[in-house]
Structure formats: C-alpha cells, structure tokens
Amino acid sequence: MERRQFMGLFGVGMLATSLPVVLAACAPKAEESEVTETETPITKAEDAAETMGDFAIAGTVTALKESGGISTEIGGKKVYVFQNPTDESIVALDPTCNHQGCPVKLAGDALECSCHGSMFGLDGSLTKGPATEGLALYEVKEEGDNILVKVA
Numbered sequence: 644m645e646r647r648q649f650m651g652l653f654g655v656g657m658l659a660t661s662l663p664v665v666l667a668a669c670a671p672k673a674e675e676s677e678v679t680e681t682e683t684p685i686t687k688a689e690d691a692a693e694t695m696g697d698f699a700i701a702g703t704v705t706a707l708k709e710s711g712g713i714s715t716e717i718g719g720k721k722v723y724v725f726q727n728p729t730d731e732s733i734v735a736l737d738p739t740c741n742h743q744g745c746p747v748k749l750a751g752d753a754l755e756c757s758c759h760g761s762m763f764g765l766d767g768s769l770t771k772g773p774a775t776e777g778l779a780l781y782e783v784k785e786e787g788d789n790i791l792v793k794v795a
C-alpha cells in the first residue's frame with residue numbers, strides 16, 4: 644500500500660470514528676433542558692423539607708372540619724387532632740389514656756376516655772381518674788390547608 648493510499652484510508656477512518664462525537668456535540672440544547680427540568684423539583688423538595696423542620700403533616704383543615712377529628716400516627720406516636728370548640732384553635736395531643744391505654748375522644752368541652760370514664764381538659768390535663776396523668780400535648784401549626792404537628 645502506498646503512502647498516499649494509506650493516508651486516504653486513514654482520513655476516512657478518522658472521520659468515521661469522530662462522527663458520533665461531532666453529532667453529540669451538536670445537540671447540547673436538548674441535554675441542557677433535561678438537566679434544568681430535573682434540578683428544579685429537587686430544589687423545591689429541599690425547600691419544603693427545611694420549611695417543615697420537625698413538623699409532619701397530620702391532615703388537612705378541610706378534612707378536620709368534615710370529620711370533627713383526625714386520628715393518625717407520626718413517627719410511631721399516636722396523634723389526635725381536633726378543633727377546640729371554644730376558640731376554634733387546632734389542638735394535637737397523644738390520645739392514649741395512661742390508665743389502660745384506651746384512646747380519648749372529644750366530648751363537648753373536654754376529652755373523655757370511653758373505657759373507664761377518665762376526663763381531660765382540652766389542653767390534655769387530667770380532670771378525673773382513674774387515669775393518673777394528663778395527655779401529652781403536641782405543638783401544632785397550620786400552613787395553607789395542612790395541619791403540621793411536632794411530636795418530638
């Protein structure tokens with residue numbers, strides 16, 4: 644093979660192997676837009692986590708008004724959310740009666756344990772036994788329609 648013939652074949656080979664690289668370099672706009680789209684939701688999720696801090700969503704104000712009370716669990720702890728009938732503030736507490744572990748429910752202007760009749764104030768304080776301790780009150784706040792509760 645003569646040198647001129649070899650160089651001609653070498654040039655064609657170089658062009659063929661570099662063609663995919665050249666084509667990839669010509670289409671950066673599609674890749675850039677995909678990166679931008681995936682970065683935006685990640686940033687929003689991080690912002691939401693910072694805003695919530697130690698709080699978790701227990702339910703919505705809409706659901707609370709429809710049902711009168713929300714019973715749920717956050718971080719393995721039982722949470723009962725209700726609206727104070729006196730001032731309409733939202734209250735969240737651990738509904739577990741310390742007598743034998745039954746859940747309490749809103750009964751007029753108090754919380755009542757249906758098992759053996761213990762009574763509690765709307766702030767969780769014990770007003771009548773046989774339970775011997777009040778209920779753990781949780782910090783609660785509203786953000787839009789969400790009810791956020793801090794159980795830690």
Ligand code: FES
Pocket residue numbers: 740741742743744745756757758759760761772773774
């Ligand atoms: S479990 Fe609540 S009063 Fe007994």
